[in-house]
Amino acid sequence: MNQMTDLSTTDTSPMLRVTDLSHRVSLETDTLTILQGVSLEINRGESVAIVGRSGSGKTTLLGLLAGLDTPTEGTVSLDGAQISSLSEDERAKLRASRVGFVFQSFQLLPALSALENVMLPLELAGMEAPEVRAKELLERVGLGERLNHTPRQLSGGEQQRVAIARAFASDPVILFADEPTGNLDNRTGQDVSDLLMALNREQGTTLVMVTHDEHLAARCGRQLHIEAGILTEPELAREQAN
Amino acid sequence: MAAKQKLMSVRRDWRERDVRVVLVALIIAVATVATIALFANQLQRTLVSSASSFLAADRQLEAENGRPVPQEWIEEARGRGLETGQMVEFSTMVFGESGFQLVSVKAVSDEYPLRGEIEIQSGMDDARQIVGAGPGRGEIWVNPRLLRLLELEIGDSLEVGNLELEITSLLIREPDGGFRLSSLAPRVMIHVDDVAGTGVIQDGSRVEYVYLFAGAENVLDDYYQWLEPQMEPSHEWEGVRDGETFSRSLERAERFLLLGGSLAVLLAAVAVAVASRQYALSQRDTVALLKTLGLSSKGIGGLYLRRLALWGIAGMVGGLLVALPLFWILVQLLSDVLEQPVDFYLDPTALVPALFTALVSLFAFAYPPIRRLRHVAAMRVLRSQPGETGREAIPDLIIAILAVFGLVWLYAGEVALVVSLLGGLVILLAVLALLGGLMVAALRRVRGGGNAWRLALVGLYRHRQASMAQMAVFAMTLMLAATLILVRSSLLDDWQAQLPDNAPNHFLINIAPEAVDEVEAFWVERDAPLDTLYPMVRGRLTELNDQPVQEAVTKDERVGALNRELNLTWMAQLPADNEIVEGTWFADGETEGVSVEAELAEQLGLIIGDQLTFTIGSETVTEPITSIRTVQWDSMRPNFYMAFPPGGGLTDMPSTWITSFHLDADNKVALNEFSRRFPTVSVLELDHIIERIQQIVRQVTQAIEAILALILAAALVVMAAVVSATLRDRQREGALLRTLGGQQSLLARSTMLEFALLGFVAGVLGVLAAEAAVYALQVRMFEGSFRWHWQVMLPIPVISALLLAFFGRWQLRPVLSVSPMLLLRRLE
Ligand SMILES: Nc1ncnc2c1ncn2[C@@H]1O[C@H](COP(=O)(O)OP(=O)(O)OP(=O)(O)O)[C@@H](O)[C@H]1O
Numbered sequence A: 001m002n003q004m005t006d007l008s009t010t011d012t013s014p015m016l017r018v019t020d021l022s023h024r025v026s027l028e029t030d031t032l033t034i035l036q037g038v039s040l041e042i043n044r045g046e047s048v049a050i051v052g053r054s055g056s057g058k059t060t061l062l063g064l065l066a067g068l069d070t071p072t073e074g075t076v077s078l079d080g081a082q083i084s085s086l087s088e089d090e091r092a093k094l095r096a097s098r099v100g101f102v103f104q105s106f107q108l109l110p111a112l113s114a115l116e117n118v119m120l121p122l123e124l125a126g127m128e129a130p131e132v133r134a135k136e137l138l139e140r141v142g143l144g145e146r147l148n149h150t151p152r153q154l155s156g157g158e159q160q161r162v163a164i165a166r167a168f169a170s171d172p173v174i175l176f177a178d179e180p181t182g183n184l185d186n187r188t189g190q191d192v193s194d195l196l197m198a199l200n201r202e203q204g205t206t207l208v209m210v211t212h213d214e215h216l217a218a219r220c221g222r223q224l225h226i227e228a229g230i231l232t233e234p235e236l237a238r239e240q241a242n
Numbered sequence B: 001m002a003a004k005q006k007l008m009s010v011r012r013d014w015r016e017r018d019v020r021v022v023l024v025a026l027i028i029a030v031a032t033v034a035t036i037a038l039f040a041n042q043l044q045r046t047l048v049s050s051a052s053s054f055l056a057a058d059r060q061l062e063a064e065n066g067r068p069v070p071q072e073w074i075e076e077a078r079g080r081g082l083e084t085g086q087m088v089e090f091s092t093m094v095f096g097e098s099g100f101q102l103v104s105v106k107a108v109s110d111e112y113p114l115r116g117e118i119e120i121q122s123g124m125d126d127a128r129q130i131v132g133a134g135p136g137r138g139e140i141w142v143n144p145r146l147l148r149l150l151e152l153e154i155g156d157s158l159e160v161g162n163l164e165l166e167i168t169s170l171l172i173r174e175p176d177g178g179f180r181l182s183s184l185a186p187r188v189m190i191h192v193d194d195v196a197g198t199g200v201i202q203d204g205s206r207v208e209y210v211y212l213f214a215g216a217e218n219v220l221d222d223y224y225q226w227l228e229p230q231m232e233p234s235h236e237w238e239g240v241r242d243g244e245t246f247s248r249s250l251e252r253a254e255r256f257l258l259l260g261g262s263l264a265v266l267l268a269a270v271a272v273a274v275a276s277r278q279y280a281l282s283q284r285d286t287v288a289l290l291k292t293l294g295l296s297s298k299g300i301g302g303l304y305l306r307r308l309a310l311w312g313i314a315g316m317v318g319g320l321l322v323a324l325p326l327f328w329i330l331v332q333l334l335s336d337v338l339e340q341p342v343d344f345y346l347d348p349t350a351l352v353p354a355l356f357t358a359l360v361s362l363f364a365f366a367y368p369p370i371r372r373l374r375h376v377a378a379m380r381v382l383r384s385q386p387g388e389t390g391r392e393a394i395p396d397l398i399i400a401i402l403a404v405f406g407l408v409w410l411y412a413g414e415v416a417l418v419v420s421l422l423g424g425l426v427i428l429l430a431v432l433a434l435l436g437g438l439m440v441a442a443l444r445r446v447r448g449g450g451n452a453w454r455l456a457l458v459g460l461y462r463h464r465q466a467s468m469a470q471m472a473v474f475a476m477t478l479m480l481a482a483t484l485i486l487v488r489s490s491l492l493d494d495w496q497a498q499l500p501d502n503a504p505n506h507f508l509i510n511i512a513p514e515a516v517d518e519v520e521a522f523w524v525e526r527d528a529p530l531d532t533l534y535p536m537v538r539g540r541l542t543e544l545n546d547q548p549v550q551e552a553v554t555k556d557e558r559v560g561a562l563n564r565e566l567n568l569t570w571m572a573q574l575p576a577d578n579e580i581v582e583g584t585w586f587a588d589g590e591t592e593g594v595s596v597e598a599e600l601a602e603q604l605g606l607i608i609g610d611q612l613t614f615t616i617g618s619e620t621v622t623e624p625i626t627s628i629r630t631v632q633w634d635s636m637r638p639n640f641y642m643a644f645p646p647g648g649g650l651t652d653m654p655s656t657w658i659t660s661f662h663l664d665a666d667n668k669v670a671l672n673e674f675s676r677r678f679p680t681v682s683v684l685e686l687d688h689i690i691e692r693i694q695q696i697v698r699q700v701t702q703a704i705e706a707i708l709a710l711i712l713a714a715a716l717v718v719m720a721a722v723v724s725a726t727l728r729d730r731q732r733e734g735a736l737l738r739t740l741g742g743q744q745s746l747l748a749r750s751t752m753l754e755f756a757l758l759g760f761v762a763g764v765l766g767v768l769a770a771e772a773a774v775y776a777l778q779v780r781m782f783e784g785s786f787r788w789h790w791q792v793m794l795p796i797p798v799i800s801a802l803l804l805a806f807f808g809r810w811q812l813r814p815v816l817s818v819s820p821m822l823l824l825r826r827l828e
């Protein structure tokens, strides 16, 4: 038993709780319903994959869960905080201290070195010696020799590893990943997902991941299906049995 | 059809932000340079025509050899459509019933004056009249003093040589009177056709033939081109800008305009450079794609070259469309200030520098980075390639710098200006490189930290490359703007100091020593106290260190001061506007020595300790030079080449006294009374000239303000363009930072602080570099003295900090106002 499990046994409230969430955007002529009546709970330390067809609303859901936007209806509570009742700055603070992100297209700043990219969230959080921690993480993802290379000088897989290091930099309690292997070939995707899962396990982070990759989805503790904005959970029964 | 396609493609380009910046920069470049050039041209014409009356013409040709010039010269001028006129000047005795007097005669032709007007009076107490022509044949106009000296009245006759002429008017003011005090004999004016009849002019008489010309500036110039090779050394072609006192104001104004124009050229070049580099970088992916589609390097080069040419045309047309209305507005403003209509004068040649600027900056700045696009690897399409290291841009930089200074040189034609600006910029860049290195090293240690200050510092470090580049551009821009501001204020201060409202505008000459007290009392009673009175002794410099001066001075330069009598004086105190440059001023009670004016000392090669011998009447005086001092010739106060100490060499020499004072227009009637009480004192009325100079200064001041405003606007646009060059990166970073949990307010504050710091440092550097450039300019071009300008220097860094903070905040606006989710979608 590692200490993270201990912690989760002491705090049994779910990491994420979503009730009756709907999201609509108004277009020029009418309104478009992207998500409809979504409810779910994700426990601490769980890893969850969200799968579904393109345009089904996965990214939207992920954004709402992470507090990047507020839903039209319903509530999201993240690590005990009611996201929809927080101001934008309060949500930002929450993200800075407890949330990590990995994106399909890496989202590294091209002008910065790998090291500086990883330091970004640390600096934002006002950490004292961000360089040390950033170096550690880059070494952990196997890029200890490439600290001063800019994203242009790195391959796609290497870039995504930098992004993973960045996501774990601020010790998040929950990590959101939107198709982290979507832009990578099978082998590289495999390496990157191995790394992601390993770090997730080491840090005891809760993981919420959108993916098309069935292998990757299968490696998650739980799978959520989304179709035209409606959530279904085929393996819920089995998960609860466990 | 082809033309239409090209137009379409400019329109398509316009939709790209980077192209817009390049085009806007080009348009501003062409517009500012063209407006300034057009306006400078117009202003010069206006100024010259308002100053022309000082010569009674646009140009004078003086023959000092006592012989008329060949008649063909005059015929040629007429043939070219120039107006001409003639004057003959000489001194002679005139005889009235009760005595005779040496007078200085000016004989004028019917056309005189071609410019300006004559002021006369038909009786001592009559109103003054302005007339446009001189006396007719058989008439003589005389200075009021002569009338009193010879106890004559209007209507009496006066003998000039063999001719008897009737006094028909009092001559009060002639347009080309000038400031010279050398002719102390009263002036009379007659008709030029009467000169022969007087029989006064013999071979070898001291007589000066002066020919007047007026007409279009280019015709005058062409004529002079034709004339110059035939002129003898004793012929002198004089324009308004030569010699005379007020011409300094004109010259400085012209230089200021030149400076303004040159700065506009530089600013424009910087703007085009920044924008086009940004464009080139943004084109790399497109080029890679075109290459994979099979386009050759050559084809790509041609493609972008055609595009540049199109932009050049678009920039020129756009720039002119902005410049022409702007110019029209400035001319309207000018005519408001002058309270008279100004002829709208559009000189197409004034547009050449503007168009040239557009082409050169486009091809020197925009082309090199774009040319390198040919080398972009097709591989880039598949995978990002390393960006430029910046090293390959060094040759471009050198070419660009050469091109810019070539442009400025072409524009201003002033090596001093080019060198000063280049020097200032080089110092600036050197300091910047040094400081930048130090700053980056210092910032490296600042890491993390949740408050806006620390984030701002971290930001500066994170963007160090862009920050340094931006700082260089800001500092240069600010330097250029600050230079202009500094030159402007010192120019205006100088003029203000030179001609305050109560500047002396009348001279009293020839005051007998025993009348000094009475004269002073007269004007004190009338509330117009006199300035310092100086004794004046006329003498010639004859020997230098016991050698005849003509031999001692080896240079065969014509030194006028040697040929004529000098005004010598004695004084205890150094006049406030004089300055000792060598030696020391007379101590109290000192009676030995002489102080020499600096320019004359330089011309004659005089040094401290040289023994000067003066011949005064039949006496000689020898004194060593104890000091050399500068004199403000345009101060409207009596100035002297040679000053002795009281009780020194000049004591006991026959002297008269001279002074200047300010007399208000409504107090001028007192002059009539004064002339009756002190008939032998000459009054020199300079109030018209001074008013005109003040008017010119006002004009020039307005022009300078307008041009300053134009340049500052251009500088602002350049800075905005530079900030927006990194817009995409900044917004991307802002979006990411917000996703990663950066709070809006913190992000906003730290960005503003980061830009404010950048602006402040750039401001300080820019101002310091400006001071360096101004120092050089001031000393070389404006002949002013240098001092620090705290009142200008302090606000500039602060203003630039605020301005950049605002720009920085403004470009983050789209990132700060929407939800991070939308930002994320944009990022993807
Ligand atoms: N702000 C918006 N305005 C209009 N439509 C939107 C907006 N946000 C999302 N959508 C639409 O909502 C739907 C769901 O989008 P979302 O990005 O969540 O899909 P997704 O499941 O992530 O798709 P993919 O697998 O392709 O990434 C899409 O049809 C999208 O066009």
Ligand SMILES: [Mg+2]
Pocket (backbone or CB within 6 Å): A058, A059, A060, A178
């Ligand atoms: Mg998606």
